[in-house]
Amino acid sequence: KKDNFEKSNLILKNKKNIITAYNNNITISEIAKIYGVSVGCISNNLKIWKVRKKHGVKYLLRKMILEGV
Numbered sequence: 001k002k003d004n005f006e007k008s009n010l011i012l013k014n015k016k017n018i019i020t021a022y023n024n025n026i027t028i029s030e031i032a033k034i035y036g037v038s039v040g041c042i043s044n045n046l047k048i049w050k051v052r053k054k055h056g057v058k059y060l061l062r063k064m065i066l067e068g069v
Helices: 004-013 015-023 028-035 039-048 057-067
Strands: none
Touching: 004 015, 004 028, 004 039, 015 028, 015 039, 028 039
């Protein structure tokens, strides 16, 4: 079993691949499985890296608030 240091190293080493996979519509749970980490681990890193999908409820709500709809 990987310790947290190994996991974060693995994630950082594969940052580009993870972002590319996510942008190519591979689910976070599939990405997590590939790297042997939790879904939370991947989604937290995507948040840290400011990687977001440009759709979904949160995106639309934020957009509506910013546009004053």
